[in-house]
Amino acid sequence: MSENERDYDIVLLGASGFVGRFTARHLAAAAPAGARIAIAGRARARLQAVTRDLRVDWPILEVDTGDDAAVAWMAASTKVVATTVGPYLRYGTGVASACARAGTSYADLTGESVFVARSVERNHDVAVNSGARIVHSCGFDSIPSDLGVGLAHTAGGGVPIVAATLRVRSLRGGISGGTIDSLRQQMQEAKTDAGARRLIGNPYALTPGPSVRLPGRSSSGWGTERGAWQAPFVMGAYNRQIVQRSNYLTGWSYGQLMQYREVVATGRGLGGFVRAAAITAGTGALVAGMSFPPTRALLDQLLPSPGSGPSPDAIEHGRFVLDVDVYPVEGQPVRTRIAAPFDPGYGGTGVMLGESALSLAFDDLPERAGVLTPMVAMGEALAQRLRAQRFTLDVGASL
Structure with a gap:
């Protein structure tokens, strides 16, 4: 399925969690008009509460990260999956791999060396072939x-x-x-x-x-x-x-x-x-x-x-x-x-993950694929986005 045929631009997995709510709030405020955003997780009632609180009419996808078929369906339905569901060693492995296979960009908040090393081994070549950008550590780390x-x-x-x-x-x-x-x-x-x-x-x-x-x-x-x-x-x-x-x-x-x-x-x-x-x-x-x-x-x-x-x-x-x-x-x-x-x-990480997802979905980025880093995948495009959200990224300041 090509990106143009997908149902959503961004699926936020874990939107009802503590950091997920900050990310959802930021997406509701910062996403461009017409952006197709959905939220996903195991508990529909909790996700419905998020949409009510934010006063948005986003589709809700019931997805358990342990259900490989559901995760594969979610990955194939969107341009980008942004996930706050950790620990990623336990809950992120299947999601990152499904995105790599589907040619879907992926962003998370992990700070887990073992998880990312395994993702590099399992997903880099697959993502290069599919065109997916698998981008770990899109929050305060790193x-x-x-x-x-x-x-x-x-x-x-x-x-x-x-x-x-x-x-x-x-x-x-x-x-x-x-x-x-x-x-x-x-x-x-x-x-x-x-x-x-x-x-x-x-x-x-x-x-x-x-x-x-x-x-x-x-x-x-x-x-x-x-x-x-x-x-x-x-x-x-x-x-x-x-x-x-x-x-x-x-x-x-x-x-x-x-x-x-x-x-x-x-x-x-x-x-x-x-x-x-x-x-x-x-x-x-x-x-x-x-x-x-x-x-x-x-x-x-x-x-x-x-x-x-x-x-x-x-x-x-x-x-x-x-x-x-x-x-x-x-x-x-x-x-x-x-x-x-x-x-x-929390607030800062929600902005960073939200802007990473928006950048992966909408920006004209370098032609890179694989298991990437925020700098390699998005670089100056992400920096400009963060500056627009009250972040300082002042390069060349005096030592």
């Missing part, structure tokens, strides 16, 4: 990281990069039950699978062939730089894999020896040290706690459950500011500042 490096690289004339660093300058917002469940699922997979454990820590897990060996040892991010303290960013290891996949997909245009890392800037002096130490210890404790059944059971009682999230007040006051500094082999460093007046994990 659009700021991926566009930040890619836009700076372009602005710098495409010169290979020695190093690039994302620094979290400020971040205010909550964490969702879905994010916690994805982390839990990945830690469980790593506990029983040595290959998964190695994959999670490998910067080149999403690039085929042997890992590139970097000279020396890459910093974890803990410590001081130019007199200011910093700590590793919790999603840095995964975002690094996405950035390196963009590098690979563009013929290693960033340079095979580029070192990329992500840190949280915590300030100078004793206060900066204390904040950096607390972030480092807390991140390590969360990951370790998720890895062992007794502590995981305790954390399950304390952390948000799937489908839940922070209070409306916390979301309303969310915002973030990130700097991506790129150091080319020659020429001046280039900075991309990425910021938005949205909670990064």
